[in-house]
Amino acid sequence: AGPDPLITEVQEWASGLGDGVDATPYGLPISYESDVIRRNVEWLTADTISSINFTPIHALDGTITPQGCAFERHHSGAIELKKEDYRLMINGLVDTPLVFSYADLERFPRENRVYFCECAANSGMEWAGAQLNGAQFTHGMIHNMEYSGVSLRTLLEEAGLDAAGDLKDKWVYVEGADASSNGRSIPMDKALDDVLVAFKANGEALRKEHGYPVRLVVPGWEGNMWVKWLRRIEVTNGPVESREETSKYTDTLADGTSRKWTWEMDAKSVVTSPSPQSPITHGKGPLVITGLAWSGRGHITGVDVSIDGGKTWNEARLAAPGTDKALTRFYLDIDWDGQEMFLQSRARDSSGYVQPTKTQLRDVRGLNSIYHNNSIQTWWVKANGEAENVEVS
Amino acid sequence: MSKFPNLIAATAVATALAVPAYAEKFGLGRPALPEEIAAWNQDVSPDGTGLPEGSGDVFTGEEIFAEQCAVCHGDFAEGVGNWPKLAGGADTLDHEDPLKTVGSYWPHLSTTWDYVNRSMPFGAAQTLEPDEVYAIVAYILYSNDLVDDEFTLSNENFLDVEMPNADGFIVDDRLTSEAHFWTDTPCMENCKDSVEITMRAAVLDVTPDETGEVPPAETGEAVVEEAKAEEPAAAEPVEEVAALDPELVADGEKVFKKCKSCHQVGDKAKNKTGPVLNGIVGHAAGAVEGFRYSKAMKSANEDGLVWTEEELSAFLAKPKKYMKKTKMSFAGLKKDDDIEAVIAYLKSFGG
Known part of the structure; x- marks a missing residue:
């Protein structure tokens, strides 16, 4: 090959002028990145208003998910609720039922924490077998953001919990302001532990689709509990057993019994690249294998990667030490021989849990679960660099 | 030298004072009124x-x-x-x-x-x-x-009332039934003899098509352009289409969000829970091909009802009052401005 004209010839951008400041007062990604977007699987639900889309995790790196491509899940559509019209009520077994405005919330001591939010149905379409061809679709119901807000404990104590008596068997019921009235019951010990009433994510206001102006953050627990457009917190004697904690977000076992209150998200990981939407395009030689790992029970202590479908495992390099209930980025840098690979990753967390295979999960839970599929994913990377979602023996 | 420790001591005191004691109240918010609690609780x-x-x-x-x-x-x-x-x-x-x-x-x-x-x-x-x-x-x-x-x-x-599956639930038992997933020594080598593909996603072929082409954002402008392009084909008198106010159309697009769960408009529109609404203004009622209408709407069609702006306005204000037994389970648009806007928006989808 001769000299590269991109180097030897003066290019237009090296001669003319680019945009001035203020060309985009709030910037969006450059047009060349227009494929890095949330995507929907149309056949999954009856309508986009009560549906879910997926984070393009195959195309992202690091751990923080930009808000603009972080998955959305709505039950009655993303509403537009002004800060001025926002009210948060605390009622039930409290000393003084209170109403807060948005401005009130801003005056409580604030916390900043990074947490992942994973829909309990993430990977749910994969229970019966490999189905969707891409990490975005198999594992994209997850995002990871830095939240700023007030601890729920602070607000509950402001209303006073003496009226609740012994807190051990008490609950809080949290409810959103949209038409779905999504509500979930949370045991008091979790409510007083690490739950946040958040109004900023990644430094800026929450996006409409994530519950602007205020959402609940329930670290490590299924995303459905992270109530958006949070409008009411009720201290109760028992769980409300709402639709979202009985008919949905329960896990039916092979014998027809169903588990309820399966709140924690089990440790899980996935190789985000190479993967079906992110094939190898450079041939053999140095290859960066990377992915994400997380656990709702603590922090990631290690990730193992296999390129031979689980016969042998190598410990991956964590980009940074795992942190509590947040995404951890891992890398395995290899010299690819150009042969096909069966790529897998296996997460381990601080509770001693090791991410199971799909066979192991099915042995316990059968095939009728919808939620909480945290099994090991396999990508069949072919010699030409393309990858496919498969299951292996 | 002597200043330094003093400064630290002073800072420590200030910090201690600034941090409230445990569970001290901030006096923020106001008591919730009984009517307010009744409304939301x-x-x-x-x-x-x-x-x-x-x-x-x-x-x-x-x-x-x-x-x-x-x-x-x-x-x-x-x-x-x-x-x-x-x-x-x-x-x-x-x-x-x-x-x-x-x-x-x-x-x-x-x-x-x-x-x-x-x-x-x-x-x-x-x-x-x-x-x-x-x-x-x-x-x-x-x-x-x-x-x-x-x-x-x-x-x-x-x-x-006895619910048949009342006893069908157990509280999360993963810590015991899945205790074997907590293992100190996961296998690292010779974990299995062979690896065979047992299932392939490509065989099912249900993954959404991903061309990387993003559909252009539906701004008010784009809608208006579309309306202009369709002008000659529109059944409405030309002057009326030309009179479409872009701002009103844009407002109507926002209002149409309330309709979108059931109705589609545009080139790729299909009948969903409700019929396609392209060209609906000025069109005969109950006449969209392939849609299963209620008996009420069918008989309105037989009676020759046409969706003029007046009729459509009345229908959209209170669907169930306008047409008892319509399948459209929508409460209605309360504001006249919203009705006007959404009709303008619908008109922008010609015929």
């Missing part, structure tokens, strides 16, 4: 806490269900398309692909009442009266063969 618990007084029978429930619910859930609660089935599925929970309905799966009747009351109908939530909710829930029980057609549900007999 609507949730109903399994023991009946929160249920208002009232009652409704199966017969009344069937009528309300046909009007308000059947468009998505079917006349017999059997579900339409991907919308939830509310009846059937008895004894399927241990089968492959169990059918989970109110009858086969939901453990507490309070959940159904609470959900219908606070979250339904879809697109017109919190518009039902307690007696209507009792009647709808009675009908759902009837459609699941759990009560007979003479049944009346009320706050008095609510707890007497």
Whole structure:
């Protein structure tokens, strides 16, 4: 090959002028990145208003998910609720039922924490077998953001919990302001532990689709509990057993019994690249294998990667030490021989849990679960660099 | 040298003063008024806490269900398309692909009442009266063969209803039933002899097409351009199309969000829960090809009803008042401005 004209010839951008400041007062990604977007699987639900889309995790790196491509899940559509019209009520077994405005919330001591939010149905379409061809679709119901807000404990104590008596068997019921009235019951010990009433994510206001102006953050627990457009917190004697904690977000076992209150998200990981939407395009030689790992029970202590479908495992390099209930980025840098690979990753967390295979999960839970599929994913990377979602023996 | 330790000491004191003692109150917010609590504190618990007084029978429930619910859930609660089935599925929970309905799966009747009351109908939530909710829930029980057609549900007999799957749930037991997933020594080498592909996603081929082409954002401008392009084909008089106010069309697009759960417009529009609305303004009522209309809409068509702006305005203001028994389970647009805007928007989708 001769000299590269991109180097030897003066290019237009090296001669003319680019945009001035203020060309985009709030910037969006450059047009060349227009494929890095949330995507929907149309056949999954009856309508986009009560549906879910997926984070393009195959195309992202690091751990923080930009808000603009972080998955959305709505039950009655993303509403537009002004800060001025926002009210948060605390009622039930409290000393003084209170109403807060948005401005009130801003005056409580604030916390900043990074947490992942994973829909309990993430990977749910994969229970019966490999189905969707891409990490975005198999594992994209997850995002990871830095939240700023007030601890729920602070607000509950402001209303006073003496009226609740012994807190051990008490609950809080949290409810959103949209038409779905999504509500979930949370045991008091979790409510007083690490739950946040958040109004900023990644430094800026929450996006409409994530519950602007205020959402609940329930670290490590299924995303459905992270109530958006949070409008009411009720201290109760028992769980409300709402639709979202009985008919949905329960896990039916092979014998027809169903588990309820399966709140924690089990440790899980996935190789985000190479993967079906992110094939190898450079041939053999140095290859960066990377992915994400997380656990709702603590922090990631290690990730193992296999390129031979689980016969042998190598410990991956964590980009940074795992942190509590947040995404951890891992890398395995290899010299690819150009042969096909069966790529897998296996997460381990601080509770001693090791991410199971799909066979192991099915042995316990059968095939009728919808939620909480945290099994090991396999990508069949072919010699030409393309990858496919498969299951292996 | 001497200044330094003093400075640290001073800072420490200041910090201690700035941090409030444990559980000290900030005095923020205001007491919630009883009327406010009553307005929002609507949730109903399994023991009946929160249920208002009232009652409704199966017969009344069937009528309300046909009007308000059947468009998505079917006349017999059997579900339409991907919308939830509310009846059937008895004894399927241990089968492959169990059918989970109110009858086969939901453990507490309070959940159904609470959900219908606070979250339904879809697109017109919190518009039902307690007696209507009792009647709808009675009908759902009837459609699941759990009560007979003479049944009346009320706050008095609510707890007497037995839900078939009431005992079908256990509290999360992963820590014990899956205790073997907690292992100190995961296998690293020679973990299995062979690796064979047992299932391929490509065989199913259900992954959405991903070309990387993003559809252009639907701004008001784009809509107007589209309208202009379609001008010659539009059935409306030319001057009226030309008179479309871009701002009004853009406002109408926002209002149309309320309609989008059931209706589509544009090139790729298909009949969904409601018919395609391209060219609907000025078009005969009940005449979109391939859509299954209610009897009421069919007979309006036979009577020669045309969706002029006047007729459409009246329909959109109060659909059920305008046409009793229409399948459209939408409460109506309260503001005249919204109606005007959404009609302008619909006009931009010519014919």
